[in-house]
Amino acid sequence: MRPEAIADRPALRKVLGVSDGVALLVGISIGAGIYTAPQIIAGYLGSFSTILALWLAVGAFALIGGFVYAELGTRLPETGGEYVYISRCFGPFAGFMFGWSQLFIIRTSTAAGLAMICADYLGYFVVLSSLARTVIAFGVLAILGVLNWIGVQWASAFQKVSTTLKVAGLIALVVLGLFLSQGQSDALRAQISVPGDTRPLVSLAAALMMIVFTYSGWDRVGYVAGEMKNPRKVVPLSLIIGMGTVIAVYNLTNYIYHRTLGLEGVRQSTILASDTATRLMGPIGAGFVAVLVILSTTSSINGTMMAAPRAYYALARDGLFFKWLDYIHPKFRTPARAILVHCLWAGAIILIRGKFETIVAGMVFAVLIFYSLATVALFKLRRDRIGEDHAYRIPLYPVLPAVYLVGLVGLLVFRGYFEWQKSLADLAFVATGLPFSYYWLRKIRRRPQPPERI
Numbered sequence: 001m002r003p004e005a006i007a008d009r010p011a012l013r014k015v016l017g018v019s020d021g022v023a024l025l026v027g028i029s030i031g032a033g034i035y036t037a038p039q040i041i042a043g044y045l046g047s048f049s050t051i052l053a054l055w056l057a058v059g060a061f062a063l064i065g066g067f068v069y070a071e072l073g074t075r076l077p078e079t080g081g082e083y084v085y086i087s088r089c090f091g092p093f094a095g096f097m098f099g100w101s102q103l104f105i106i107r108t109s110t111a112a113g114l115a116m117i118c119a120d121y122l123g124y125f126v127v128l129s130s131l132a133r134t135v136i137a138f139g140v141l142a143i144l145g146v147l148n149w150i151g152v153q154w155a156s157a158f159q160k161v162s163t164t165l166k167v168a169g170l171i172a173l174v175v176l177g178l179f180l181s182q183g184q185s186d187a188l189r190a191q192i193s194v195p196g197d198t199r200p201l202v203s204l205a206a207a208l209m210m211i212v213f214t215y216s217g218w219d220r221v222g223y224v225a226g227e228m229k230n231p232r233k234v235v236p237l238s239l240i241i242g243m244g245t246v247i248a249v250y251n252l253t254n255y256i257y258h259r260t261l262g263l264e265g266v267r268q269s270t271i272l273a274s275d276t277a278t279r280l281m282g283p284i285g286a287g288f289v290a291v292l293v294i295l296s297t298t299s300s301i302n303g304t305m306m307a308a309p310r311a312y313y314a315l316a317r318d319g320l321f322f323k324w325l326d327y328i329h330p331k332f333r334t335p336a337r338a339i340l341v342h343c344l345w346a347g348a349i350i351l352i353r354g355k356f357e358t359i360v361a362g363m364v365f366a367v368l369i370f371y372s373l374a375t376v377a378l379f380k381l382r383r384d385r386i387g388e389d390h391a392y393r394i395p396l397y398p399v400l401p402a403v404y405l406v407g408l409v410g411l412l413v414f415r416g417y418f419e420w421q422k423s424l425a426d427l428a429f430v431a432t433g434l435p436f437s438y439y440w441l442r443k444i445r446r447r448p449q450p451p452e453r454i
Contacts, residue, residue, distance in 0.1 A: 010328040013152060016228045020156045021221050021238025022245070024303050027163040029246045030170070031110075031300030032117045033214030035273045035293055038257055041210055042267040044203035048258045054211055055254055059247035062215040064404045066243040067394040068375055069219050070236035075387030077235070079226030079335075080314030081307065082219060082374050088386075089377035092320055092444060093437055098370050099315035100433030106363050107308035108342060111301050112349035115140045118297040124290040137350050144302045145343035148309075151332050152227055155306050162299035169292040170249050173277060177256030180280045202418045209415060213364045214250065218243055219371065223307035236392040309338035319444040365415060365426040372408045375401055 038051075045051050078084045083102075087095025115137035122128065122136055148155040221238050225231040257266050260276045269275045273292070277285030313335035316325035329336040378394075378401055381387065394400055416423045 022242045023160040023163040025242030027299040028303035029217030039272045044207040058211045066218040066239035073222030073235035074232045074392040077225040077231035081223035083311040085377040089380045108346040111346040114297040121290045121293045166295040174252045220307040312338040375405045
């Protein structure tokens, strides 16, 4: 493309500040996980102290991940997030596999599952058929897609409002639990057996994957760095404030679940937050939680929609995907076609897969692979002094990123060993991009290479 043509192209608007970044991170992270994961985790572990220790440990781990991504996002403050870091350090093949996995497996599957949960909880207020729930899930994706299409500032405004409301709702649940729960404090010290004959390490691996899934979201702020007013300030502050908020909310909410219902009650519940709220507030509590879940799921879908299409756009911009996606809307200044593709494929996944539970563990396994690559990229960027001027610098380097990388690899090995069949299936999903990578890589080898971006 001619330089004058590049200059004439519409650019993404730089309008996002710290409050937008915090709302994005918190909104994505607090989705359906805190309402669905704790009862599953209680089935794997025999004491609340062990459960709380794992939530706190993974929270600290996620906070270190936030520091890692803060430095990555300020060294390479470009739209696309991890795609930019990985492709810059490991070449177009690694970048393509990341983008492919994001579009066809990781982010769109999550959007599809959350849209179905949103529809299920709308069913608390209105009786819905199976067809109606599917139509509503499509409608949720369509409405949020339009919101993101017409401007990042509108999507971010919804993100800030919905995130504020859902965090306030969870805090209200915690406060009510502290004042209204009675007779369950002793249950926090109870030790009960784990059902079934599952080996302890297998249970631990499964519990860890669920907790990591619930915390995931610390990587997404960098995706919109190209639309931030001052990414070197906004990215680290957003990550630190956002992760601190998520850690506090998650651990307090878990405490209230167990204080109100006890470990056995948490384990036996299928609608944990509703059961907790009903115990505290009576029938009105179930409606309160239904509204919270709707807010949480739509906020998480919207946050991912603000972030993930930027990776598809960046992939196409670099010639590694359909050129049609290398497009910024001339009026709204958004990657409109990438947003459209994200919504359409998420809708297709609703028809193909249908259940939220079937995507969680596989999604996390694939995500951990790319988290590991991005962390190695940080060491390479430091070594090569790329983006050194005014970049945020992670404290206690290289110890903290090394601890984080060891933890990521440990989780991958842990699950790969104890759940090897599921892990192979997850890798097979990622590997579907291999034959397509050959086509796109061959195309970019035939064209003149642009100057290296610093």
